[in-house]
Amino acid sequence: MTHFRPSMSLIATRLGVSVASVSNALAGKGRVSPELAGRIREVAAEVGYVPRMAGRALRTGRSQVLGLVLPDIANPLFPQIAQAIESAAAAAGYGILIADSRNDVATQTQVIGRLLERGVDGVAIVLRRGTRVADIGIPVAVIDSPSTPGNTVSADHWQGGQLVMEHLLSLGHRKILIVGNNPASNVQNDRIGGMRSCLGAEVHSEVIWVEKIEAAHGKGCALGLADYARRGFTACATVSDLTALRALTEVLGAGIAVPEAMSVTGFDDLVWSAVVRPSLTTLQMDMATIATVAVEALVAAIGTDSGPRGPVRPLPGRPDRVPMRLIARQSTARPDAANAQPAHPVPARTGPNQNDSNGGFPT
Amino acid sequence: MTHFRPSMSLIATRLGVSVASVSNALAGKGRVSPELAGRIREVAAEVGYVPRMAGRALRTGRSQVLGLVLPDIANPLFPQIAQAIESAAAAAGYGILIADSRNDVATQTQVIGRLLERGVDGVAIVLRRGTRVADIGIPVAVIDSPSTPGNTVSADHWQGGQLVMEHLLSLGHRKILIVGNNPASNVQNDRIGGMRSCLGAEVHSEVIWVEKIEAAHGKGCALGLADYARRGFTACATVSDLTALRALTEVLGAGIAVPEAMSVTGFDDLVWSAVVRPSLTTLQMDMATIATVAVEALVAAIGTDSGPRGPVRPLPGRPDRVPMRLIARQSTARPDAANAQPAHPVPARTGPNQNDSNGGFPT
DNA sequence: AAATCGAGATTAAACGTTTAATCAACTTTT
DNA sequence: AAAAGTTGATTAAACGTTTAATCTCGATTT
Numbered sequence: 001m002t003h004f005r006p007s008m009s010l011i012a013t014r015l016g017v018s019v020a021s022v023s024n025a026l027a028g029k030g031r032v033s034p035e036l037a038g039r040i041r042e043v044a045a046e047v048g049y050v051p052r053m054a055g056r057a058l059r060t061g062r063s064q065v066l067g068l069v070l071p072d073i074a075n076p077l078f079p080q081i082a083q084a085i086e087s088a089a090a091a092a093g094y095g096i097l098i099a100d101s102r103n104d105v106a107t108q109t110q111v112i113g114r115l116l117e118r119g120v121d122g123v124a125i126v127l128r129r130g131t132r133v134a135d136i137g138i139p140v141a142v143i144d145s146p147s148t149p150g151n152t153v154s155a156d157h158w159q160g161g162q163l164v165m166e167h168l169l170s171l172g173h174r175k176i177l178i179v180g181n182n183p184a185s186n187v188q189n190d191r192i193g194g195m196r197s198c199l200g201a202e203v204h205s206e207v208i209w210v211e212k213i214e215a216a217h218g219k220g221c222a223l224g225l226a227d228y229a230r231r232g233f234t235a236c237a238t239v240s241d242l243t244a245l246r247a248l249t250e251v252l253g254a255g256i257a258v259p260e261a262m263s264v265t266g267f268d269d270l271v272w273s274a275v276v277r278p279s280l281t282t283l284q285m286d287m288a289t290i291a292t293v294a295v296e297a298l299v300a301a302i303g304t305d306s307g308p309r310g311p312v313r314p315l316p317g318r319p320d321r322v323p324m325r326l327i328a329r330q331s332t333a334r335p336d337a338a339n340a341q342p343a344h345p346v347p348a349r350t351g352p353n354q355n356d357s358n359g360g361f362p363t
Numbered sequence: 364m365t366h367f368r369p370s371m372s373l374i375a376t377r378l379g380v381s382v383a384s385v386s387n388a389l390a391g392k393g394r395v396s397p398e399l400a401g402r403i404r405e406v407a408a409e410v411g412y413v414p415r416m417a418g419r420a421l422r423t424g425r426s427q428v429l430g431l432v433l434p435d436i437a438n439p440l441f442p443q444i445a446q447a448i449e450s451a452a453a454a455a456g457y458g459i460l461i462a463d464s465r466n467d468v469a470t471q472t473q474v475i476g477r478l479l480e481r482g483v484d485g486v487a488i489v490l491r492r493g494t495r496v497a498d499i500g501i502p503v504a505v506i507d508s509p510s511t512p513g514n515t516v517s518a519d520h521w522q523g524g525q526l527v528m529e530h531l532l533s534l535g536h537r538k539i540l541i542v543g544n545n546p547a548s549n550v551q552n553d554r555i556g557g558m559r560s561c562l563g564a565e566v567h568s569e570v571i572w573v574e575k576i577e578a579a580h581g582k583g584c585a586l587g588l589a590d591y592a593r594r595g596f597t598a599c600a601t602v603s604d605l606t607a608l609r610a611l612t613e614v615l616g617a618g619i620a621v622p623e624a625m626s627v628t629g630f631d632d633l634v635w636s637a638v639v640r641p642s643l644t645t646l647q648m649d650m651a652t653i654a655t656v657a658v659e660a661l662v663a664a665i666g667t668d669s670g671p672r673g674p675v676r677p678l679p680g681r682p683d684r685v686p687m688r689l690i691a692r693q694s695t696a697r698p699d700a701a702n703a704q705p706a707h708p709v710p711a712r713t714g715p716n717q718n719d720s721n722g723g724f725p726t
Numbered sequence: 727a728a729a730t731c732g733a734g735a736t737t738a739a740a741c742g743t744t745t746a747a748t749c750a751a752c753t754t755t756t
Numbered sequence: 757a758a759a760a761g762t763t764g765a766t767t768a769a770a771c772g773t774t775t776a777a778t779c780t781c782g783a784t785t786t
Contacts, residue, residue, distance in 0.1 A: 007773085023772095056774075
């Protein structure tokens with residue numbers, strides 16, 4: 001039972017009119033009498049007409065498809081981005097073609113080429129670190145960090161850093177460890193920069209980088225956080241939930257109570273943040289807004305025939321950096337000298353976590 | 364500087380030949396002399412010709428694009444699937460259009476409709492729990508669980524359950540807690556079924572379900588694992604890394620040493636499994652193979668004009684369930700009575716984790 | 727009554743590609 | 757030497773849509 005897909009001409013012959021009238025009626029353009037338009041819509045619904053994008057694309061030169069190129073699909077941040085972009089694009093009538101640049105500059109240009117062959121009207125790209133996006137003849141929205149040249153829109157990582165640091169300071173922390181991952185990342189440097197911009201003379205802080213420690217002691221080695229705890233550090237502000245998780249488990253395993261003896265914060269509100277125990281205080285990007293700004297900018301550039309064919313700017317009135325939001329959960333609290341090295345309380349069946357917006361992910 | 368994209372006719376007029384010859388030469392079909400073909404390819408490269416898919420799609424009725432519909436893009440398992448499918452599809456010359464069904468049956472059919480409008484040649488679908496895929500007139504590859512009717516290919520979750528249980532038994536565990544999440548999931552039931560199929564009379568096991576506990580005590584509540592530890596359970600086999608992570612942090616927070624006093628296992632080898640401390644013993648799906656089987660089956664069905672327009676079967680010789688692989692890391696060990704309730708050792712800067720294949724995810 | 731206008735429809739071309747059908751010029755077979 | 761076959765190329769149609777240009781009436785203006 002082979003599905004026959006009706007075309008405009010089917011509707012046209014059924015009604016004894018021209019395909020042009022059908023096209024005009026369905027598109028609401030041109031001149032077609034209300035009654036005829038009505039009959040056409042009727043028959044269209046009746047036969048289950050659905051426009052063939054291929055024909056439209058060929059004629060108009062627009063595919064109604066955007067490319068989404070990511071440095072590494074396996075990055076745990078990807079789902080958020082993809083979901084937000086897909087949603088924003090769908091709302092604007094666009095589909096999303098994905099491409100994985102596998103953290104490689106060569107493949108990045110190669111996959112962009114494949115997207116172009118497929119005729120995407122524009123591409124949203126999360127930059128591989130240190131890459132510059134070449135001129136590819138169609139609008140490009142870059143999502144990385146405000147300090148990246150050519151960036152279209154991104155989260156305000158600096159402000160996020162400030163937010164988390166203010167949170168820790170207001171809780172009374174005065175010796176704070178900042179844990180970065182890779183010093184070459186614009187995003188991470190922004191976040192740490194924001195954190196440090198809040199520090200007064202009364203607070204002591206140190207910055208350590210995971211990749212440097214790993215270079216010395218091997219991948220997956222301990223970060224030596226117990227030492228910092230002994231030296232009086234009461235908070236550990238990391239630059240990503242993944243690092244926070246690593247820190248959290250290391251600290252817990254060393255018998256240091258979280259958050260009583262050591263507060264831990266992350267970044268990005270990844271899936272597990274709400275699930276671990278204690279649940280993780282972290283910062284959430286407003287991906288919906290970021291994606292909307294990016295997609296709006298793209299479709300605007302696509303719409304204007306002489307718009308920018310290359311990096312694109314947010315529409316007037318739209319931000320190029322969108323504020324992050326602090327999600328305070330269980331892993332941060334006032335530093336409690338009494339509990340500094342506590343016996344281990346048996347966790348009771350406590351109430352629900354704060355801000356638990358995780359949907360209990362099934363497999 | 365507006366990018367002009369040359370078409371076949373440009374090449375044709377340049378050489379004073381017909382477009383048909385250009386098409387034939389570039390496609391390697393039809394009859395065209397070797398020298399002319401050579402000159403055509405030469406000019407094509409010279410002007411930077413890249414075929415316009417829209418034209419081809421219109422003529423052939425094939426878009427060279429597959430749809431990938433996921434129940435929830437935000438699921439942490441998605442990156443693996445998307446990456447594998449994208450990769451397999453790209454190798455077969457197909458692009459991937461993504462769609463998010465938001466865990467809703469209505470939206471699922473709706474997004475599938477949008478994919479059809481876009482003219483996808485086939486779709487790979489990760490089923491929303493309990494859904495049946497309707498007849499949509501194009502080949503469909505279903506990726507869920509061997510026990511799902513209509514399933515095309517998936518991991519062998521049952522065998523995975525056996526693998527992890529054999530691992531625990533061979534380490535000497537005899538009181539084992541099995542932690543499921545949602546009893547309605549085919550996947551989870553397969554995994555637990557596999558686990559229990561290995562149990563002899565000499566081993567005691569209990570099964571608990573997170574969602575049931577949460578229904579009683581609220582979201583994010585403790586699972587009461589410390590009690591099980593006190594009752595002599597030495598291993599906790601979960602049905603997903605997310606649950607394992609929850610268990611791990613709860614156990615660590617209760618001052619129970621992992622793996623000395625309690626071994627913990629997960630499923631799926633999600634990103635954080637290698638990062639937490641102790642790193643998580645888990646089971647890895649062979650996504651590359653799964654994706655390859657699915658894509659191969661799809662393109663085969665697309666290729667044959669009278670192939671199945673609906674759920675598709677693996678090609679002859681290809682498996683419909685692909686074995687899982689045990690990734691043994693630090694979170695499992697022999698149950699050690701001496702260390703059952705140990706003092707907390709300060710974690711030294713130990714060497715690298717086993718099987719650490721995590722790429723240090725940046726943000 | 728002729729010219730103008732406008733609404734409502736049609737014609738026809740165009741987008742870029744593939745492919746069946748055709749044709750012209752040789753080469754081989756009878 | 758005519759018939760048949762082969763090779764290398766061209767013609768032309770087709771896919772489904774959009775859109776500029778055109779056409780036909782009937783109504784309004786001169």
